[in-house]
Amino acid sequence: MMSPSVxxxxxATPVLLGLLLIAFAxxxxxxxxxxxxxxxxDIFLKVIFVVGLWVFVGNSGVISFGHIAFACLxxxxxxxxxxxxxxxxxxxxxxxxxxxQTEIPYWGSAxxxxxxxxxxxxxxxxxxxxxxxxxxxxxxxxxxxxxxSIYSNWESVTAATSSVVGIPIVRSIWPYLVAALISVxxxxxxxxxxxxxxxxxxxxxxxxxxxxxIDIPRARLIAFVISGAIMxxxxxxxxxxxxxxxxxxFYLGLxxxxxxxxxxxxxxxxxGAVLGVLILSTLIQTLRRLEAGVQVGEITLALPGxxxxxxxxxxxxxxxxxxxxxxxxxxxxxxPQRAAxxxxxxxxxxx
Amino acid sequence: MGSLLQVLFDALSLGSLYxxxxxxxxxxxxxxxxxxxxxxxxxxxxxxxxxxPSVDAVAIIFAGNLPWYLLVPFVLAIGAALSVACEALxxxxxxxxxxxxxxxxxxxxxxxxxxxxxxxxxxRPKSISLLPALSQPVEILGxxxxxxxxxxxxxxxxxxxxxxxxxxxxxxGLEMRxxxxxxxMARMLGVRANRVIMGAFALSGALAAAIALILGSQTGTxxxxxxxxxxxxxxxxxxxxxxxxxxGAVLAxxxxxAVATVMQVILPPDARAFRDAFVYGAxxxxxIFRPQGLLSARGTRERV
Numbered sequence: 001m002m003s004p005s006v007x008x009x010x011x012a013t014p015v016l017l018g019l020l021l022i023a024f025a026x027x028x029x030x031x032x033x034x035x036x037x038x039x040x041x042d043i044f045l046k047v048i049f050v051v052g053l054w055v056f057v058g059n060s061g062v063i064s065f066g067h068i069a070f071a072c073l074x075x076x077x078x079x080x081x082x083x084x085x086x087x088x089x090x091x092x093x094x095x096x097x098x099x100x101q102t103e104i105p106y107w108g109s110a111x112x113x114x115x116x117x118x119x120x121x122x123x124x125x126x127x128x129x130x131x132x133x134x135x136x137x138x139x140x141x142x143x144x145x146x147x148x149s150i151y152s153n154w155e156s157v158t159a160a161t162s163s164v165v166g167i168p169i170v171r172s173i174w175p176y177l178v179a180a181l182i183s184v185x186x187x188x189x190x191x192x193x194x195x196x197x198x199x200x201x202x203x204x205x206x207x208x209x210x211x212x213x214i215d216i217p218r219a220r221l222i223a224f225v226i227s228g229a230i231m232x233x234x235x236x237x238x239x240x241x242x243x244x245x246x247x248x249x250f251y252l253g254l255x256x257x258x259x260x261x262x263x264x265x266x267x268x269x270x271x272g273a274v275l276g277v278l279i280l281s282t283l284i285q286t287l288r289r290l291e292a293g294v295q296v297g298e299i300t301l302a303l304p305g306x307x308x309x310x311x312x313x314x315x316x317x318x319x320x321x322x323x324x325x326x327x328x329x330x331x332x333x334x335x336p337q338r339a340a341x342x343x344x345x346x347x348x349x350x351x
Numbered sequence: 352m353g354s355l356l357q358v359l360f361d362a363l364s365l366g367s368l369y370x371x372x373x374x375x376x377x378x379x380x381x382x383x384x385x386x387x388x389x390x391x392x393x394x395x396x397x398x399x400x401x402x403x404p405s406v407d408a409v410a411i412i413f414a415g416n417l418p419w420y421l422l423v424p425f426v427l428a429i430g431a432a433l434s435v436a437c438e439a440l441x442x443x444x445x446x447x448x449x450x451x452x453x454x455x456x457x458x459x460x461x462x463x464x465x466x467x468x469x470x471x472x473x474x475r476p477k478s479i480s481l482l483p484a485l486s487q488p489v490e491i492l493g494x495x496x497x498x499x500x501x502x503x504x505x506x507x508x509x510x511x512x513x514x515x516x517x518x519x520x521x522x523x524g525l526e527m528r529x530x531x532x533x534x535x536m537a538r539m540l541g542v543r544a545n546r547v548i549m550g551a552f553a554l555s556g557a558l559a560a561a562i563a564l565i566l567g568s569q570t571g572t573x574x575x576x577x578x579x580x581x582x583x584x585x586x587x588x589x590x591x592x593x594x595x596x597x598x599g600a601v602l603a604x605x606x607x608x609a610v611a612t613v614m615q616v617i618l619p620p621d622a623r624a625f626r627d628a629f630v631y632g633a634x635x636x637x638x639i640f641r642p643q644g645l646l647s648a649r650g651t652r653e654r655v
Contacts, residue, residue: 063451127635131642134386134450138590139638145583146631153624252579256462263455306470313463320456321444 013332014188017274025177044176046277049258051183052230054273056223061203066140069147070228072250074113074235079164081109087166094156110236117232125224129217151247169243260316266326271333356494364500366608367507372585373600375558381531381595382551386454389461391582397563398573400429404471426560434556468575476574481567593644
């Protein structure tokens with residue numbers, strides 16, 4: 001599938017990104033405060049979502065507004081499979097018997113969620129991937145609205161718009177770190193596989209790629225299914241991080257945040273996706289701190305609610321204006337000497 | 352007979368709303384290939400322009416107390432001004448960007464407008480009574496039709512005819528159509544880009560304001576999210592109609608209104624809650640068979 005030399009040349013990227021995530025986890029452990037722990041968990045979840053989004057959007061160049069729908073599917077899988085049977089009977093009486101009796105651990109639900117979301121990505125994708133450009137983007141939006149409308153109305157299975165409670169909460173940061181690492185490495189492996197390369201070729205030169213025998217809808221479908229699986233896993237873990245799930249958790253708000261993280265970081269590269277999350281999360285946390293109020297002498301200065309989102313939107317517009325390719329600008333993180341060696345080539349002077 | 356007429360009027364008035372929204376989006380798409388996600392938030396902003404900023408649950412009516420012949424122009428002007436401001440401050444710098452970048456920028460701009468409203472008015476829906484005289488029903492052939500529905504339909508028709516006349520008969524309309532057809536060529540032949548684009552944004556903003564007035568008097572509430580659902584349907588209408596085709600957008604808007612209303616009637620009661628899901632599903636199906644839309648505009652077809 002992938003040539004070993006390409007793997008060796010690009011492995012530095014996921015390793016560096018992984019080390020960065022591990023560093024965040026270690027800081028969280030060192031600080032040891034509960035809210036900070038939750039913040040770091042939230043960052044890892046966003047990494048999963050944005051990396052999942054990147055697998056499709058970054059490689060295909062088609063903007064998808066619908067990926068959060070897969071997170072929604074995953075989030076409800078967690079509710080269906082991990083809540084105690086007795087509580088499930090009360091909030092979601094319409095579940096089939098075998099599912100009602102099922103009670104699996106969180107990692108099991110994350111895996112099932114990935115599979116379930118991948119299945120629906122395959123079904124939706126085989127229809128949607130025939131479209132391209134703006135029509136495709138709008139169709140993914142229609143998919144998101146459709147999933148949201150079904151989940152907010154199917155009372156007996158999803159408890160409609162009221163929140164489903166009782167999902168076992170996982171407070172340790174390690175499972176989220178592992179899941180984030182898995183998505184980063186999976187995204188990297190997909191990116192350098194022949195399917196990933198074919199899709200990027202189709203993104204940059206559709207005519208030439210089609211003429212060289214690339215089946216563009218099929219290449220897109222593969223990316224769509226893989227990214228759907230990652231989003232589904234993220235959705236399930238998101239439910240486990242807060243213990244409740246509602247359809248509106250997985251709607252326009254999350255779509256906007258994940259897309260802006262991807263755009264700010266730079267959707268041309270995996271590093272852009274991960275760094276976008278880290279940069280914007282830091283900004284959001286700072287603004288949130290300011291909204292809560294800062295003690296200056298006798299008075300508490302606080303920003304009014306909503307400033308956080310406004311600043312986020314403004315930052316995004318400014319980055320689009322001045323650096324349309326994002327902060328990373330299509331480049332991936334790699335080790336400096338290695339890159340230098342490569343550009344110099346084998347005949348260059350050795351040091 | 353009465354109930355059939357009722358359905359017809361429901362379909363027409365819902366369709367009018369979607370058609371007005373689709374027109375506002377298609378106008379801008381035509382001149383600068385921008386899918387304007389901020390349109391829905393411009394609608395919401397127009398409703399809130401009637402209120403005095405406050406985070407209390409009770410709305411403090413400010414401009415909403417004006418008599419209707421002052422109120423309507425006021426709201427239309429607010430919509431146009433806001434839309435033009437969006438163009439001047441943000442979209443102007445994206446003229447050379449690709450459509451995907453512009454689309455995300457408009458998404459971000461809409462977010463900024465929505466949370467600006469949230470900051471001023473809080474996220475709680477507020478009840479307002481806008482033009483209360485319009486909610487009285489009228490009797491036509493045994494069907495009780497709210498006066499507002501009739502006015503909605505009449506206003507939409509008037510706007511459509513007015514806009515058609517404007518685009519076909521005036522110099523400005525001609526320039527706008529030329530710009531939609533081939534922007535570069537139009538500029539070379541002396542069409543002023545900024546003027547045409549400003550004009551398109553002003554028109555689109557005024558259309559958003561018209562929707563705001565109708566929605567505000569129909570629902571009697573002001574909610575920062577109120578533009579979102581109309582906008583989503585309007586988008587879908589523009590895509591189904593064929594991006595950039597104004598006639599297609601209007602046609603598809605009415606079609607969507609009809610489909611939604613008919614589904615409301617014929618679906619079994621259990622499935623009625625899923626009406627929107629069925630409509631979105633139908634949209635995806637249409638896109639599969641006609642990805643270029645029902646009436647595709649020239650120059651927007653994709654080659655690969």
